[in-house]
Amino acid sequence: MSVQNDTLKQIPNDEEIIEPTPGQIMRTRALRHWGLMIGGIVLGIIVILALAAPIAAPHDPYTQTLSNRLLPPVWDAKGSINHILGTDQVGRDYFSRLLYGARISLMIGFATVLLSGFIGTSLGLMAGYFGGRVDLFINYLITVRLSLPGILVALATVQLIGGSLPVVIAVLGFMLWVRFAVVIRSATMQIRNMDYIKAARAAGCSAFRLIVTQILPNVLNQFVVIATLEAAHAILLEAALSFLGIGVQPPLPSWGLMINEGKDYMFFKPYLISISGIALFCLVLSINLVGDGIRDVTAPENRN
Amino acid sequence: MLIYTIKRALLATLVALTVSMLTFGLLHLSSDPAVALAGEDATEEDIQMVRVDYGFDKPLPVQYLAWLTKALQGDLGTSFYFNIPVSKLLQQRLPVTLTLGACSLVFAILSAVPLGVLAAMRPNTKLDRFCLTLAVSAQAMPAFWFGLMLIVVFCLWFPLLPVSGSDTWQHFVMPTIVVGTNAMPAIMRLTRTGMLDVLATDYIRTARAKGLRPKTVLLKHALRNAVIPVIAVIGVQAGYMMGGSVIIETVFGLNGLGLLAYESIMYFDLACMEAVVLLLCFVFIITTFAADIMNAWLDPRIRIG
Numbered sequence: 001m002s003v004q005n006d007t008l009k010q011i012p013n014d015e016e017i018i019e020p021t022p023g024q025i026m027r028t029r030a031l032r033h034w035g036l037m038i039g040g041i042v043l044g045i046i047v048i049l050a051l052a053a054p055i056a057a058p059h060d061p062y063t064q065t066l067s068n069r070l071l072p073p074v075w076d077a078k079g080s081i082n083h084i085l086g087t088d089q090v091g092r093d094y095f096s097r098l099l100y101g102a103r104i105s106l107m108i109g110f111a112t113v114l115l116s117g118f119i120g121t122s123l124g125l126m127a128g129y130f131g132g133r134v135d136l137f138i139n140y141l142i143t144v145r146l147s148l149p150g151i152l153v154a155l156a157t158v159q160l161i162g163g164s165l166p167v168v169i170a171v172l173g174f175m176l177w178v179r180f181a182v183v184i185r186s187a188t189m190q191i192r193n194m195d196y197i198k199a200a201r202a203a204g205c206s207a208f209r210l211i212v213t214q215i216l217p218n219v220l221n222q223f224v225v226i227a228t229l230e231a232a233h234a235i236l237l238e239a240a241l242s243f244l245g246i247g248v249q250p251p252l253p254s255w256g257l258m259i260n261e262g263k264d265y266m267f268f269k270p271y272l273i274s275i276s277g278i279a280l281f282c283l284v285l286s287i288n289l290v291g292d293g294i295r296d297v298t299a300p301e302n303r304n
Numbered sequence: 305m306l307i308y309t310i311k312r313a314l315l316a317t318l319v320a321l322t323v324s325m326l327t328f329g330l331l332h333l334s335s336d337p338a339v340a341l342a343g344e345d346a347t348e349e350d351i352q353m354v355r356v357d358y359g360f361d362k363p364l365p366v367q368y369l370a371w372l373t374k375a376l377q378g379d380l381g382t383s384f385y386f387n388i389p390v391s392k393l394l395q396q397r398l399p400v401t402l403t404l405g406a407c408s409l410v411f412a413i414l415s416a417v418p419l420g421v422l423a424a425m426r427p428n429t430k431l432d433r434f435c436l437t438l439a440v441s442a443q444a445m446p447a448f449w450f451g452l453m454l455i456v457v458f459c460l461w462f463p464l465l466p467v468s469g470s471d472t473w474q475h476f477v478m479p480t481i482v483v484g485t486n487a488m489p490a491i492m493r494l495t496r497t498g499m500l501d502v503l504a505t506d507y508i509r510t511a512r513a514k515g516l517r518p519k520t521v522l523l524k525h526a527l528r529n530a531v532i533p534v535i536a537v538i539g540v541q542a543g544y545m546m547g548g549s550v551i552i553e554t555v556f557g558l559n560g561l562g563l564l565a566y567e568s569i570m571y572f573d574l575a576c577m578e579a580v581v582l583l584l585c586f587v588f589i590i591t592t593f594a595a596d597i598m599n600a601w602l603d604p605r606i607r608i609g
Contacts, residue, residue, distance in 0.1 A: 035440075140319075143315075144322050144323055144326070146592075147320075147323050147543075147588050148323060148326070148581075148585060149546065150547060151548060151550055151551065152547050152550055152565055153330070155550065155565075156330075156331060156334075156577055156581065157331075157334050159569050159570070159572075160331065161334050236444075236446055239446050239448075239449075240446065240448055240551050243446075243448050243551070244448075244550075244551065244554060246569065246570075256446075259448070259449060259452070263452065266455075266456060267456070267460055270456050270460075273452055273456075274453065274456075277446060277452070280449065281446065284444040284446070285444035288440055288443060288444055292440070
């Protein structure tokens with residue numbers, strides 16, 4: 001639309017007109033997409049901080065100094081630059097815990113999506129490609145899973161098995177595959193009847209090979225969009241589980257757990273819960289913005 | 305319509321059965337209930353006795369069938385922790401959660417539908433962007449944290465509302481806001497998309513060309529068709545709300561099903577846990593079933609196709 005008009009204006013004579021390549025169009029679209037840019041920058045900063053946590057953190061996130069309990073952050077009159085965001089109820093440096101907490105959240109998002117994406121995409125591809133009974137059965141699985149109250153089942157299972165990082169990832173992974181399955185299924189159904197699939201089948205491609213080499217690359221866009229949204233979802237769920245005390249266990253600096261630990265002091269030291277909550281909000285928001293942005297840029301026709 | 309309803313009802317029953325089997329199996333396989341029941345310093349014999357006593361020694365399908373027949377007769381067992389019949393507990397707690405759910409749903413619809421319509425009336429303007437930003441932000445807000453911040457604002461800075469409990473209507477204000485805000489984005493986005501689609505159709509153009517007032521076109525002609533997908537998502541959101549109540553009720557100490565679920569999970573109260581999970585599943589199945597039927601009633605294409 002406007003992209004092409006602008007390029008036309010800049011080019012003086014007809015002979016030199018070069019059509020922009022699809023890659024160029026996409027790049028321009030991406031650069032003009034505010035949500036994607038803002039989300040991308042914020043997410044980038046969080047990822048860099050998380051990766052650099054061992055260097056960037058001024059203190060050890062686990063060392064307790066009881067004489068330094070509940071120090072206020074630097075903007076408070078009594079704050080000191082030594083503990084930028086103050087200390088928590090057992091005297092651990094809040095800023096350092098926040099940085100290490102970013103690692104946990106990102107890891108939860110990434111690992112959960114790896115697992116749930118694998119389950120959901122396989123089911124969605126099978127349902128969409130084979131159709132018929134396979135589709136009916138997988139659709140039934142989706143309905144059943146949707147009927148289970150996710151948070152509740154996750155809570156009960158994690159508590160019964162015993163809360164820890166791997167258990168939380170596994171339970172969330174087996175919980176959040178539904179949207180992958182639904183979206184990939186309908187995308188596959190659209191692709192299934194295309195000529196190049198027929199050609200591949202006529203050339204003697206096996207079903208497995210056809211799905212993996214012909215269909216999978218063409219549903220990758222949808223996969224990436226769902227993956228970002230589900231990663232954000234997983235991060236929120238982990239925080240909720242840890243907040244209820246049934247998730248990642250102390251002393252790990254999970255943001256949800258930090259809010260849980262700060263809860264008892266929230267009337268005297270509101271920053272104990274507000275800072276990690278804002279961090280959580282920013283992370284989830286930026287991931288969602290990136291996801292929406294990728295969808296807009298790669299498939300603008302689905303924007304609404 | 306009748307055939308469609310029967311088909312849907314059969315499917316819903318089948319799903320309910322599968323779900324009950326799944327939760328029963330999942331909760332029984334995740335840990336040994338006898339060990340938790342017998343207490344911390346129980347000997348091997350004690351545990352074995354509990355196991356025989358409660359029938360945990362029998363194969364899982366046998367246990368499930370026994371439990372199912374009893375459950376169908378209204379006997380959900382006795383809560384280990386509260387020491388009263390689970391069905392009684394559910395009766396006590398359900399009204400609170402249903403009240404919260406209904407209030408939040410009304411709050412979500414009343415805030416989401418007008419915003420969605422407004423955004424669709426002026427697509428890609430500042431107003432539209434504002435609505436979408438609101439939706440994205442509400443989506444990214446951790447519900448429990450939002451609840452805590454509301455407590456800080458309305459109980460500490462402006463002491464207007466009670467912190468926790470479920471006795472008066474004031475106790476429901478903050479939980480309603482939190483749960484409603486959580487459900488709002490999905491409803492708003494769908495209203496907006498539905499409206500945009502409908503506004504682009506020929507019959508809207510005809511209505512406008514006839515000289516009908518814009519308000520009539522919007523509310524009478526467009527909204528009616530735009531809400532069809534919205535009703536489906538409201539059914540789903542109502543179900544999510546019930547499941548999500550476990551977090552919000554714990555934050556606000558609201559004495560409903562969610563808090564009961566949390567307590568039973570914390571104390572390994574298996575009978576109670578199962579009953580709550582199942583009850584919430586059934587509420588979800590019923591709400592989606594109701595939404596399906598309502599959609600089919602509104603849109604003949606669905607019940608025939």
